[in-house]
Amino acid sequence: MHFTTSALLLAASTLTTAQTYTNSPSTKRGLVFVPNSLYPGDNQVWVQPGSDLTWYYNYGVQPSPAYANRSQEEFEFVPMLWSPTTTFLSDVTALIKGGRNISHILAYNEPDGTAATGGSNITPEVAAANWISQIEPLRKLGVKTGAPAVTAAGATWLQEFFAACASQGTNCTADFFPVHSYDNWGGLSYHITTMHSNYPDAPVWVTEYAYSNQTLEVTQDFFNQSASYMDNLTYVDRYAWFGTFRTEVSNVGPNAAFLNNQGKLTDMGEWWVGKAATGVQPGGSSSAAGRNAVEMGLGLVAAAVVGLLAL
Numbered sequence: 201m202h203f204t205t206s207a208l209l210l211a212a213s214t215l216t217t218a219q220t221y222t223n224s225p226s227t228k229r230g231l232v233f234v235p236n237s238l239y240p241g242d243n244q245v246w247v248q249p250g251s252d253l254t255w256y257y258n259y260g261v262q263p264s265p266a267y268a269n270r271s272q273e274e275f276e277f278v279p280m281l282w283s284p285t286t287t288f289l290s291d292v293t294a295l296i297k298g299g300r301n302i303s304h305i306l307a308y309n310e311p312d313g314t315a316a317t318g319g320s321n322i323t324p325e326v327a328a329a330n331w332i333s334q335i336e337p338l339r340k341l342g343v344k345t346g347a348p349a350v351t352a353a354g355a356t357w358l359q360e361f362f363a364a365c366a367s368q369g370t371n372c373t374a375d376f377f378p379v380h381s382y383d384n385w386g387g388l389s390y391h392i393t394t395m396h397s398n399y400p401d402a403p404v405w406v407t408e409y410a411y412s413n414q415t416l417e418v419t420q421d422f423f424n425q426s427a428s429y430m431d432n433l434t435y436v437d438r439y440a441w442f443g444t445f446r447t448e449v450s451n452v453g454p455n456a457a458f459l460n461n462q463g464k465l466t467d468m469g470e471w472w473v474g475k476a477a478t479g480v481q482p483g484g485s486s487s488a489a490g491r492n493a494v495e496m497g498l499g500l501v502a503a504a505v506v507g508l509l510a511l
């Protein structure tokens with residue numbers, strides 16, 4: 201994840217209105233999976249009966265054990281090549297040979313961002329060389345591929361990436377273009393429409409978004425407005441909120457979290473999976489059992505928080 205602010209995006213905040221938007225069921229919604237090893241029960245709320253969520257990614261190449269009993273058709277796993285590796289091609293090929301219909305993959309998490317903000321911090325040249333060896337053969341098998349998932353400030357990096365491919369003798373082709381945004385609705389819509397005007401021939405996937413560090417009311421208004429907006433935009437194929445975790449580990453502010461500290465879905469969490477609000481707010485204290493687990497597993501908690509911050 202990554203944050204940007206600019207006068208333009210701040211000005212866009214004045215667009216917020218008091219209008220309410222109705223969340224209709226959406227097939228575009230997916231899960232940015234941030235597992236919590238202390239509370240494995242949390243992982244199942246996203247796939248409860250009737251959930252709207254149709255796909256997930258976990259920043260890695262292997263499906264998550266928590267969803268091992270979900271077929272690709274029920275809950276599509278999208279492998280990600282997080283940063284250059286020489287094993288991505290063989291790993292994805294093995295999944296396909298094993299009978300899993302991998303139809304989409306993601307490439308490079310915030311390659312233009314530093315490790316401090318969870319970026320993979322690689323040059324366009326290195327990314328291009330690795331794409332040519334690991335991604336192009338999968339595209340030839342018919343696997344649809346996301347362009348490098350740059351931060352909201354990554355337009356130049358992306359241009360340089362495609363130029364680097366060309367100078368290495370290959371036209372790298374992306375089948376869809378990921379967008380990340382932590383700005384208000386005006387900022388999010390600006391990032392989406394700009395990506396689409398730069399690359400008009402392919403759809404957009406919003407693979408990380410939230411409006412970080414806002415009041416609950418502002419966050420809920422943003423949530424409804426942005427979901428309705430992306431459902432309406434025909435060139436946005438998929439979107440995934442960054443906040444599918446407990447309030448206590450949120451690095452995007454407490455109100456962006458979809459779970460309270462007892463693992464209950466907040467109102468936004470319920471709306472996200474296509475259910476009605478039940479009045480649960482973010483925050484609250486951990487359950488007694490949870491607190492004991494936390495005390496016994498402090499190292500684990502620290503690791504989970506560090507892992508989250510590293511996204």
Ligand SMILES: *[C@@H]1O[C@H](CO)[C@@H](O)[C@H](O)[C@H]1NC(C)=O
Binds near residue numbers: 219221222223417
């Ligand atoms: C958001 O949408 C839900 C579901 O349609 C609705 O109940 C709620 O009032 C909306 N909230 C805001 C702040 O617009």
Ligand SMILES: *[C@@H]1O[C@H](CO)[C@@H](O)[C@H](O)[C@H]1NC(C)=O
Binds near residue numbers: 244266269
């Ligand atoms: C899938 O496995 C999880 C545990 O990993 C379990 O909680 C869940 O109920 C299982 N779902 C189904 C549909 O079998």
Ligand SMILES: *[C@@H]1O[C@H](CO)[C@@H](O)[C@H](O)[C@H]1NC(C)=O
Binds near residue numbers: 301303
């Ligand atoms: C694989 O998944 C894609 C996209 O969901 C679908 O179009 C295709 O028919 C599937 N292929 C097989 C062999 O099931």
Ligand SMILES: *[C@@H]1O[C@H](CO)[C@@H](O)[C@H](O)[C@H]1NC(C)=O
Binds near residue numbers: 369370371
């Ligand atoms: C890449 O695409 C351009 C424009 O379509 C074309 O002129 C060029 O020959 C292509 N290069 C390769 C190596 O395929």
Ligand SMILES: *[C@@H]1O[C@H](CO)[C@@H](O)[C@H](O)[C@H]1NC(C)=O
Binds near residue numbers: 221425426428432
């Ligand atoms: C999406 O379309 C619906 C139906 O036309 C409309 O009511 C709603 O306001 C639109 N959402 C946004 C954010 O423009």
Ligand SMILES: *[C@@H]1O[C@H](CO)[C@@H](O)[C@H](O)[C@H]1NC(C)=O
Binds near residue numbers: 203413451452453
């Ligand atoms: C949001 O708050 C978190 C702490 O909860 C902080 O690390 C982050 O930098 C803040 N983000 C912005 C954009 O202010």
